[in-house]
Amino acid sequence: xxxxxxxxxxxxxxxxxxxxxxxxxxxxxxxxxxxxxxxxxxxxxxxxxxxxxxxxxxxxxxxxxxxxxxxxxxxxxxxxxxxxxxxxxxxxxxxxxxxxxxxxxxxxxxxxxxxxxxxxxxxxxxxxxxxxxxxxxxxxxxxxxxxxxxxxxxxxxxxxxxxxxxxxxxxxxxxxxxxxxxxxxxxxxxxxxxxxxxxxxxxxxxxxxxxxxxxxxxxxxxxxxxxxxxxxxxxxxxxxxxxxxxxxxxxxxxxxxxxxxxxxxxxxxxxxxxxxxxxxxxxxxxxxxxxxxxxxxxxxxxxxxxxxxxxxxxxxxxxxxxxxxxxxxxxxxxxxx
Amino acid sequence: xxxxxxxxxxxxxxxxxxxxxxxxxxxxxxxxxxxxxxxxxxxxxxxxxxxxxxxxxxxxxxxxxxxxxxxxxxxxxxxxxxxxxxxxxxxxxxxxxxxxxxxxxxxxxxxxxxxxxxxxxxxxxxxxxxxxxxxxxxxxxxxxxxxxxxxxxxxxxxxxxxxxxxxxxxxxxxxxxxxxxxxxxxxxxxxxxxxxxxxxxxxxxxxxxxxxxxxxxxxxxxxxxxxxxxxxxxxxxxxxxxxxxxxxxxxxxxxxxxxxxxxxxxxxxxxxxxxxxxxxxxxxxxxxxxxxxxxxxxxxxxxxxxxxxxxxxxxxxxxxxxxxxxxxxxxxxxxxxxxxxxxxxxxxxxxxxxxxxxxxxxxxxxxxxxxxxxxxxxxxxxxxxxxxxxxxxxxxxxxxxxxxxxxxxxxxxxxxxxxxxxxxxxxxxxxxxxxxxxxx
Numbered sequence: 001x002x003x004x005x006x007x008x009x010x011x012x013x014x015x016x017x018x019x020x021x022x023x024x025x026x027x028x029x030x031x032x033x034x035x036x037x038x039x040x041x042x043x044x045x046x047x048x049x050x051x052x053x054x055x056x057x058x059x060x061x062x063x064x065x066x067x068x069x070x071x072x073x074x075x076x077x078x079x080x081x082x083x084x085x086x087x088x089x090x091x092x093x094x095x096x097x098x099x100x101x102x103x104x105x106x107x108x109x110x111x112x113x114x115x116x117x118x119x120x121x122x123x124x125x126x127x128x129x130x131x132x133x134x135x136x137x138x139x140x141x142x143x144x145x146x147x148x149x150x151x152x153x154x155x156x157x158x159x160x161x162x163x164x165x166x167x168x169x170x171x172x173x174x175x176x177x178x179x180x181x182x183x184x185x186x187x188x189x190x191x192x193x194x195x196x197x198x199x200x201x202x203x204x205x206x207x208x209x210x211x212x213x214x215x216x217x218x219x220x221x222x223x224x225x226x227x228x229x230x231x232x233x234x235x236x237x238x239x240x241x242x243x244x245x246x247x248x249x250x251x252x253x254x255x256x257x258x259x260x261x262x263x264x265x266x267x268x269x270x271x272x273x274x275x276x277x278x279x280x281x282x283x284x285x286x287x288x289x290x291x292x293x294x295x296x297x298x299x300x301x302x303x304x305x306x307x308x309x310x311x312x313x314x315x316x317x318x319x320x321x322x323x324x325x326x327x328x329x330x331x332x333x334x335x336x337x
Numbered sequence: 338x339x340x341x342x343x344x345x346x347x348x349x350x351x352x353x354x355x356x357x358x359x360x361x362x363x364x365x366x367x368x369x370x371x372x373x374x375x376x377x378x379x380x381x382x383x384x385x386x387x388x389x390x391x392x393x394x395x396x397x398x399x400x401x402x403x404x405x406x407x408x409x410x411x412x413x414x415x416x417x418x419x420x421x422x423x424x425x426x427x428x429x430x431x432x433x434x435x436x437x438x439x440x441x442x443x444x445x446x447x448x449x450x451x452x453x454x455x456x457x458x459x460x461x462x463x464x465x466x467x468x469x470x471x472x473x474x475x476x477x478x479x480x481x482x483x484x485x486x487x488x489x490x491x492x493x494x495x496x497x498x499x500x501x502x503x504x505x506x507x508x509x510x511x512x513x514x515x516x517x518x519x520x521x522x523x524x525x526x527x528x529x530x531x532x533x534x535x536x537x538x539x540x541x542x543x544x545x546x547x548x549x550x551x552x553x554x555x556x557x558x559x560x561x562x563x564x565x566x567x568x569x570x571x572x573x574x575x576x577x578x579x580x581x582x583x584x585x586x587x588x589x590x591x592x593x594x595x596x597x598x599x600x601x602x603x604x605x606x607x608x609x610x611x612x613x614x615x616x617x618x619x620x621x622x623x624x625x626x627x628x629x630x631x632x633x634x635x636x637x638x639x640x641x642x643x644x645x646x647x648x649x650x651x652x653x654x655x656x657x658x659x660x661x662x663x664x665x666x667x668x669x670x671x672x673x674x675x676x677x678x679x680x681x682x683x684x685x686x687x688x689x690x691x692x693x694x695x696x697x698x699x700x701x702x703x704x705x706x707x708x709x710x711x712x713x714x715x716x717x718x719x720x721x722x723x724x725x726x727x728x729x730x731x732x733x734x735x736x737x738x739x740x741x742x743x744x745x746x747x748x749x750x751x752x753x754x755x756x757x758x759x760x761x762x763x764x765x766x767x768x769x770x771x772x773x774x775x776x777x
Binding site: 011050051052054055057058060061062064065066068069070072073075076078079082083086087090091093094095097098099100102105106107108148150154227289299300302303306307310311313314317318321322324325328 | 367393397399400401403404405407408410413414415418421422423425426427429430432433434435436437439440441443444445446447448450451452455456500502503504505564629694732733735736740743744747752754758761762764765
């Protein structure tokens, strides 16, 4: 059952990054759109992510529930040491979730729309940034459970170059994901061209930000290249993601819709798998004492059994429903439009 | 401010905010589905308009409820890590099912809100009903988890560690049924009366408006029936609390001395130092009856509880009085409605009746909030009743007053915005509903 739970944990995290990540990215993209284009872009964004919006965000709840039921020490350690970035991420989640809905359901489309959009864009950036910062902090290994010193205990684990580099990388890659996703959703040629343009630009920025993550890691004393090299599967994933870049660029320029979408999803998945595999079975690297692994933090067997069955039965209920949702709104679009 | 106090306030504010949205998210879909069903059956356009108007409310409240619920799932760890480290593996099971129910709810709401022209009309209707059903299910699971904090079971506590964990026994703890029943009914009562009250207020402004009239009748029917059932569930809860948490019952009733028989105290202001209650009315023997079903039974007072394990008596007592008082008023309003409706009495549209219903708008939510104060403050000083103290569980991070203030401001802004948006919705609804279209 342990393996089942770990698999669900990884898949939930991956789906959260792919689906909610594209949502976050759509918010960030709006901030970089020209005013002329913004209104059309907003409507498209809404139509594209509105129906799946709520479902996209439940993956995070799954991650949290799996952690606190199955790996309580991991959940509480992150909660204590990363209290501040988690709080910031939560405020971002609340604001963007509310303002996205307010914007759509406010029947009077006036000046208030500008404020909704402002908050939506800003909180999309903040949420992605802090999500990345949390991931960076977990990897960097500055979490110190022994100290009661405020700076050492609650600030330095995440307030560092590497964590911020990961945060910025998350913002970039989510933006790229959103742009590629929206190319396929656009029905008008001029809008499609704009998203195509944004996809290419954001991809370039993402590659640069990715490089910066490696530099920041070196500067913060984490030999990321060495670490990846010692995990051949992780290295292979990254190589595959990199090798697929030229194909992506080629297909983007050729204005292909399906291949770039698949490749974008593939690249994000490969990066996440590379990171998870590099970490496995460690979840949190600590400064003092033994690192927290999936093994040394797992709940008693009775709990794991129950959690595993809940996940299996739950997914048997959820997956058909999710399939029906996507079928109704995503795959039958041609007939509707 | 002390960190423990700040943490407790933040939790209380987050829960107090979330619970209103959660209740509305649970119950509005049923009201909406009822109106939707009337439309499918009768083809009267007014029911379609009402369904669409309510569905916008559902969307806004669901979104706000979902994100504030996400915050709570993190706050358990952010504020009470030492509790979660032990409790997570024990009481996590209802949360894992809640996750499933919530996921299904999120899918159903997507299908319902965007499925108007895309789905078969009855399939579409079913997705709306499903939003309600999965909402109620997730509510029940969350309350079952909370009930475990009041009635920890499914493990043995040895030297500060839980062993022999049985998550199934923990989920079906002694308190889960009475708490879940009481909360589910409370959600129906509060949301139904709030919806009815708003439409009654609009009827005062726009007499005999067909949409508001139908809306008020649907909501009041739901509200009246559940308000009449609520005292039964209250009775189950009282007997359960008397048995499991005598300190909570004693605080609710400000019963300082063990008594046989015990009087039911109505109103009053407890004086904890002198251990007496001022300005209260007494119903002889009624507390014995409520707690144990026997007018002469003994009821344990606070004197049987060590002083440092008393819950804050004044808060719990007043909250309990407020909850019961508000519940009674709603039940009375419901009874008047049912009588008038049964007699097909024209007083249903009389200004005074509408005023009464309008005044009832906030009462249900006041009762819900007060009820949670009774449950949660009445559990203090324990986070795991009888096993772990709240003070021993708080996070070591200092400066908790800052996140507390931040979340308070955030929730205040959102509350104002949601109210403002509702007012705008109603205004637009009236612009689209010209008097010429109205039928009595």
